[in-house]
Amino acid sequence: MRRSVVGPLFLILLGTILLMNNFDLIPWSIWPRLLKLWPLVLVFIGISLVLSHVESGKYHKIGQWLLGGLIIVTIALVIAFPQSVTKITNVEPMNMVKKSFSEPIGSLKEADVLLEIGSGTATVSGNGWELIAIDAQYNQAKGDFVLERVGGSDSGTVRYYRNDSVKIFSGIDFTREEHNIVLGNIPMDLNLDLGSGEIRFTPDGTSLQNMMLDVGSGFIEINAENMGMNPVECHQLKVDIGSGRITAYGFGNLNARRFEIEVGSGVGHFETDVFPKGLVSGNLDLSSGVIRLVLPRTVGIKVQGSVGSGGVVIGGHRYDDDYFDDHGTYVSDNYETATSQFDLRVDIGSGRVEIDLI
Numbered sequence: 001m002r003r004s005v006v007g008p009l010f011l012i013l014l015g016t017i018l019l020m021n022n023f024d025l026i027p028w029s030i031w032p033r034l035l036k037l038w039p040l041v042l043v044f045i046g047i048s049l050v051l052s053h054v055e056s057g058k059y060h061k062i063g064q065w066l067l068g069g070l071i072i073v074t075i076a077l078v079i080a081f082p083q084s085v086t087k088i089t090n091v092e093p094m095n096m097v098k099k100s101f102s103e104p105i106g107s108l109k110e111a112d113v114l115l116e117i118g119s120g121t122a123t124v125s126g127n128g129w130e131l132i133a134i135d136a137q138y139n140q141a142k143g144d145f146v147l148e149r150v151g152g153s154d155s156g157t158v159r160y161y162r163n164d165s166v167k168i169f170s171g172i173d174f175t176r177e178e179h180n181i182v183l184g185n186i187p188m189d190l191n192l193d194l195g196s197g198e199i200r201f202t203p204d205g206t207s208l209q210n211m212m213l214d215v216g217s218g219f220i221e222i223n224a225e226n227m228g229m230n231p232v233e234c235h236q237l238k239v240d241i242g243s244g245r246i247t248a249y250g251f252g253n254l255n256a257r258r259f260e261i262e263v264g265s266g267v268g269h270f271e272t273d274v275f276p277k278g279l280v281s282g283n284l285d286l287s288s289g290v291i292r293l294v295l296p297r298t299v300g301i302k303v304q305g306s307v308g309s310g311g312v313v314i315g316g317h318r319y320d321d322d323y324f325d326d327h328g329t330y331v332s333d334n335y336e337t338a339t340s341q342f343d344l345r346v347d348i349g350s351g352r353v354e355i356d357l358i
Contacts, residue, residue: 095141101134101160107153110187110209116161118195119218120177126205128182132158138177145179194218194244203227208234208254215244215266225250241266241289252276263289263351273358275299275340282344286310286351297357300338304329305346312346314355 111131115124120138136145143164150157160181177197183190183206191212192199199220203211204227211234213220227250237256239246241263252272259282261268271294284291284305295301303312307321312330319330335341346353 095139096137097140098135098137099145101132101136101145101147103131103133103147103149103158105131105184105186108156108186110155111151112155112157112189112191113183114157114159114161114191114193115181115199116159116193117179117197117199118162118177119197120179121198122179122181122200124181124183124192124199124201126183126185126203128184128205130182131184131186132160133182134160135180136178138162138179192220194220196244203232203254206232208232210234210236210238211254211256212238212240213246214240215246216242217266218244220244220246222246222248223250224248224253227253236260239263239268241268245269247271250274256280258282259284261285261291263287263291265289268292270294272296275342277339279341279343282342284344284346284348284353286347286353287349289351290354291351292354292356294356294358295342296340298334298338298340299357300335300341301332301355302329302335302341302343303346303353303355305344306348307346308349310348310351310353312348312353312355315357 108131113132115122132147134147138145143162146159146161146163148159148161185205185207187207187209189210189212190206190208192201192214194213194215196217198218201220201222203222203224213222232254234254234256236258237251237254238260239262241261243265245267247269249271250273251270252274255276257276257280259280261270261282262285264287266289268290269292271292273296275296275298288310301314303314303319305324307319307324309321311318311320313319314330314332323330332338344353
């Protein structure tokens with residue numbers, strides 16, 4: 001007589017949930033609500049009874065695999081997506097809190113704003129009534145987020161960050177932290193500092209003077225395409241990418257006059273169909289990653305610098321270290337007559353710089 005596998009597999013599922021309780025990944029209060037999932041027990045028992053009437057052979061083995069797979073999928077969903085359990089049972093994950101932060105403009109004429117987002121997701125936009133307003137949802141066990149301001153009445157620095165010096169969290173965290181950030185319209189230097197999370201920034205309605213983007217393994221997207229009627233006058237755009245990605249659409253509307261882009265193994269994609277008139281300069285420091293520039297065809301291009309085993313690709317043509325050793329500088333045919341000129345100095349290891357003209 002075959003023994004049912006429902007009991008052992010059910011114990012595995014039960015033990016998994018209890019383990020997650022101990023690591024504060026699922027609150028203990030979830031148990032009364034888990035009764036809503038009791039029909040799964042009938043499903044498991046029903047499959048087991050069917051298998052008990054099937055003779056040994058391939059169909060019996062297929063049935064065993066189906067039952068085991070169903071249990072494993074259930075366990076995987078509980079482990080990898082505890083927020084799905086939250087939605088089904090209407091119970092908030094352990095230690096998740098919702099908080100709001102704000103700092104008024106007051107008498108400030110300019111400000112430095114530093115936003116440090118670790119592994120969460122953030123949306124950043126402008127047109128705010130205050131200097132900064134934030135609605136956040138995060139795991140408090142990993143540390144509380146803090147909004148601090150220092151400085152005088154005319155200018156100051158505002159920093160939003162996680163104070164993890166008092167964190168009590170241990171174990172694996174699958175919670176999804178979210179930050180909705182709205183910036184006011186006064187001259188500011190903005191620094192977006194990201195770990196492994198994700199930031200989506202729409203700069204319309206801001207007055208950026210300088211912007212710094214620092215990303216580890218995460219992803220930052222900037223969408224400045226709809227700023228034609230409200231362009232900013234950003235003096236410098238500074239970018240530092242580790243293994244992550246940065247995508248900037250419509251970056252010409254930022255009117256930055258200088259670019260400093262440093263990339264490790266990640267990817268930086270900068271695309272625009274408008275470009276500031278006059279001279280714009282940039283330094284591109286690239287290890288093994290990719291920097292891609294998509295520019296209007298009317299922009300005059302000048303490129304000089306050092307190239308290792310990588311190269312520069314302009315309009316589909318590759319220029320390697322031999323070219324720069326022999327010629328020193330690449331100059332596009334329209335550079336002298338162009339109303340918009342882009343002077344680039346590159347330092348490339350094994351990566352590549354791609355310049356596409358549209």
